[in-house]
Amino acid sequence: MNSPVKPKNNKALFALVLVFILPVAIAKLVLSMDLYNGAATNKGQLIPPEVSYQSLSMENPHPQSWQLLYLLPKDCLEQCQQRLYVLHQSHVALGKHQDRVSPIIMLQPDSDTAILEKLKVPFETANASQAIIAMMTEQQMIIVDPLGSLVMEYPGIIGEQENMAQGKSMIADLRKLLKLSRVG
Template structure:
């Protein structure tokens, strides 16, 4: 083999192995593609520790909603959503729990209406939480709120957000061995 042919072979071999690495580095540095996030909710970073609120609670995944002072369309959609998502979990529903946090100032009429949702549990607290009442939170088995979903007052948008919650809950329950 001639000297020129061996140099050509060497250059081709280097290009075949080095060029993909260089291109991958450029793609990562310049955000040429969306990074691999598969969650549909918004990630809370850092997570919110809910241990004080959920002390002595069984380790389960939770769909948590904070009842506002006045239950409007957003509130009604959130209550409907957490109930439907819990029901849609099917055989995995024993590993999850739908919880509504209530305070003394929460809408008492809406609390009474929770009887329409027999699988949604209420958690009365004395001090208000820092969580927004326009969002539903996913709380892990170690009582950390990790994902949240903004609920809209439009029913169709709320149903779409429920599908996102369900997809994330199914994925978390599938990948988790706890709870």
Template sequence: MNNKKSILLLALVFVVPVILAKLALELDWFNKGATNKGQLLDPVLDMSPLYPADSAPTIWRVVYIMPAQCEQRCQNALYSINQVWLALGRENERVSPVIITTASSDQSAIQQLESMPNLTLFSTNQQSIDRVFKDTATDGIFVVDTLQNIILRYDLQQEQQQAVMHSREILADVKKLLKLSRIG
């Protein structure tokens, strides 16, 4: 009789935690940990239709789509992308800051980008952008992985101080991705 109690007690010690863990997962008894600061896109968006086939596939990208009118939020986004790239230091060769323009993009803002030679300009048409982004808003800063999947989105900031703080969040996520990635 003592043997049966010992075996039953031993089984309970191993089975009860498994059952509690299963219930905790299914009933959301805890907050799932997330370390990314940006909005994780689910499902990810395939950005490969926007790039030519000969573009470097093994590089991370921080992307912004230039709107028709580049107001303060747009200026802050351009500043943030440039600052993130500069802050990466020796890791910046693994990341390319890309500004995607269309025929309707603000031409005066594009000319101002000459003062930021680190930013890569890429021109495409609005139909390609609409095909890639479908139901996702294009007014944000995006992180694109080495397989040309858009994985993270960051909102634009109206105030420059907020944009600087937001740049730190983008930088933290990009650094974490670079640390975890063996390619790019």
């Protein structure tokens, strides 16, 4: 007694293919069309890894320490003074990590050093090389790692509230870097 041959039910096979292969195909399509932007948590702009004190023809002013750099311009007007204030307050806001970070004012030959005495904030200073002077033309602040690589920059902006917001962003990024760092 032969039972009648039933046609094979391919629904189960089709469902398995749909559940396992379709998500992979969709993911590949989304990635290849650049429709997905990875979640970046940094708020500053990353600097290419090859940029360091050595590549900028300058000696590391504070080796084995994280650094916050700012190039003091020829005339330290309102924006400059706000940047110096944010730099100082950012260092203070680091709390227990203050000893791991050094705020450094980069000086060019015609920098307005009188403002540092006027503000009475004990910033460490260093003479900037021509390459750093050429790089820091827009009053940006830069985070440098303990090995001398420039890591992240925060562009110069105008306005007290904008500077304060940028300072908070810089602190957040610096705290993440300090948490993940095994050096400095």
